[in-house]
Amino acid sequence: MTAESASGVPDEDALFTDVLIIGAGLSGIGAAYRIKERNPGLSYAILERRSRIGGTWDLFRYPGIRSDSDIFTLSYPFEPWKRPEAIADGDHIREYLADTAHRHQIDRHITFDTRVRSADWDSRTDTWNVQAEQDGVAVTYSCRFLFFGTGYYNYDEGYRPAFPGEAEFEGRIVHPQFWPEDLDYKDKKVVVIGSGATAITLVPAMADSAASVTMLQRSPTYVFSLPRINKPANVIRKILPRKVSHAAIRYWNAILGWLIYWISRKAPGVMKKFLRNMAIRHLPEGYAVDTHFKPTYQPWDQRMCFVPEADLFEVIADNRATVVTDRIASFDSGGISLVSGEHLDADIIVTATGLQLQSLGGIAVSTDGADVKLGDRFVYKGHLLEDVPNLAWSVGYTNASWTLRSDMTAQSVAKLLAHMGENGYTHAYPHLGDEELAEKPSFDLQAGYVLRSPHALPKSGTRRPWNVRHNYVLDAIDHRFDRIEEAMVFGRVGETMTVEA
Template sequence: MEQPYPETSFSDVLIIGAGISGIGAAYRIQERNPQLKYTLLERRSRIGGTWDLHRYPGIRSDSDIFTLSFPWEPWDRPENVADGEDIRTYLTETARKHGIDRHIVFDTRVVSADWDSGTDTWTVRTEQNGTPRTYRARFLFFGTGYYDYDHPYRPEFPGLDTFDGPVVHPQHWPEDLDCTGKRVVVIGSGATAISMIPALARDAGHVTMLQRSPTYLLSGQRINPVVNLLRRVPPRKLGYRLAWLYNVLFIVTAYAVARKAPRLSRKLIRAVAKGYLPKGYPVDTHFKPRYDPWDQRLCLILSGDFYEAIAQGRADVVTDEIDHVDARGVVLKSGNRIDADVLVTATGLQLQALGGIVISVDGQEVRPADRFVYKEHLLEDVPNLAWCVGYINASWTLRADLTARAVAKLLAYMDSHGYTHAYPHLGGAPMEEKPAWNINAGYVHRSPHVLPKSGTHRPWNVRHNYVLDAIDARLDRIDESMVFGRVAPRPQVATEAAGAPLLERNVGS
């Protein structure tokens, strides 16, 4: 059982979230800065973040597990693509092995965080099992992801409230829902639907995926023989790195080919679908999107399991639009209908910056969407705050680990120079803005003004390119466009950092 915390607890670093981002940050911070005290605040009762939230049938990664797992804690199971519960178990065991779990405070929802320039500290207000509690820290790290955990996207389908059966969203899957022998209609064709349908089809009477438009499906293997061959190369650490490198090269190459040669990619993806599906199946009706590959994120299917469920008659795909829902099922705009016992609205998520936590600097609220993002993890003119957001075209952890190492390096630099605050500063130079997520996804279009702004050149450019980011991390100049300073007993002019004059301030009470 967790030891009770006092009403106000101080940490050098406060990490919000105990999923991949938060655990990765904790490891990198304690690895490079063992003298610093850190605390993780987790609103749920278990480690895992998104891998604890999502519990629908078939939940798994849509990236290979070697790049999704931590480079400092190799994945030791044979799968190249892992199930959600196995990922959560891995995170729990990893946190325990490295002593990170002893720093976690569970059931703690962060409400707000306010920076005080008089003391160079954050005051963080939380609710722990409904009881208010305050924390103070020098530095905040947000491992909260990019979507709203509480409110998934739910379109208004006319008549949905008249349906006789259960209507569920995968983000809030009921543990007692039994689909055995039932007719299930899954509305949506994204990664969640694609991974869920083969699992549902094993026990359900029949599963129908109802999509408004097709999605690209990329077929992969749960257990990749090439990866497992590389893993056997001694010593163990080298074998793991080779397997990791293989997957990185596959991701980078597949994305590059898709963007440079979209026609070729379309043909290859269509050929795979045609090879799995029955002869004469209308592939172009249900699996030929109107956009190019990687205009939206590709959905991963495992060894053709989704196609096989269709070929075996356990599942089918309907491409149409919903006119309305009635007591017995879904009526389509074509005039056809799909009878159902269970409706699953796999309709997506809603973007949310910084976990929905209210951020303020000296009492003035900060809207993330009004700020440019620096090196993909710091916010313009917001002191001592980092936010971890993964890639849209590769594994989340590839960027999360770059972010964690960059923050650990920044903390070490501040500590060695006696600085108590640091923030990126754009200065007076004009900066052209571009979308932070250049992807044609519904959740991005629904919330265009939620994420911080991206500039068009480094270090303000969000580019979703792991290779370039990894090179930059090696060549990083930590004081580039950064302002550093410290609180002091009396005001005095400090040295200039990055060309910006700093004033040291009085320490507040």
């Protein structure tokens, strides 16, 4: 891929690069490394709307923010995690990303405080024209290939249902996605609404200094306790060289995570009994486990919540936190009235009520001026979009660490760029054509944020290469033996050639 084409050149006023990456979080930093590793001759740039590296790990700053999967699989294969924790705090993850970007000189290619608004593919020049804003000033970028490392949820809005009577509440209502820096909850009565990973993280963290913390949930969530420090892993790290030990631990944890998921789906009764016994073991004798920790759905119908060292159970057992399973009747001046008639006194109410799904960071995408309706497009191999040239989107797993898939995506894109360069192609895209293909949702969860926005994401087919699987083992095998020309169209400016495997 080069900056010139046979029939035209990008806008002279545009800032041109071979590859433009949107987002400087886990996906964007990883993509930059993999693309440069395999294609050292290509230029690239990263546009980040925030002021720091980190993406999700810079956005979320609520108390206790941490990874909800083990850090060895969440970290990159090429950059070993050096700290002792297996479940890492958000600040340390962000530091790891910043250090990785600096070590590999990726930070030199990042432009911060840049919000991308739209991207239009120009088939006359085989380039993307990207419109962005920097401090309110419009800026145009141009590139041959566009990579979205924007995640899958809305950074501007969390899910925040309206509650009856909330205007009467005299305390403070906050959403974890926009945690106020000045929020003082010491010696305050706190109610956290929700039972997902965010609520389960917040409750133990706030219990250390709040007067009381109550987790109010409509229905329970499966909770799995893991060690904060993986002692066998740290022994291996002392014995083997850093890169070898990191690869071994990462692979082992990935397989272990896959086995937990496989058992949950194939033998849900076994997993439910195991998790129930885990809760009973850590909670006081006679605690109403079946009321507060026995969901009505099957394991992994929704994402399972992992807690380090059973910290949620510990604060409950120590009477520093309480779980209430009920429904909200209304807010009032002093807290929340429940359908059961109980009242929860509160000075602060935290609405840990979830996320909003969003494709491609909310950026408007078009080809030759025609809008691309993402909900009408199939996903190819988990990262390319049907009939959309030179564009990739990194989306992680719902049942495993984000990076397990995002790194495969980055490597696949790097391989595609190399193939295009070696053959002189200036565009490539997956094409389904007239083939009939049954569809299914891209996310295989019954979580609220998925069910609320069924058309927010592109479609998945039911057979490869259009099937979005949340199965790391099968994807890793496919990735190893990937046929790059399968169902792909390759071509040069002014001509098109279909290559079929």
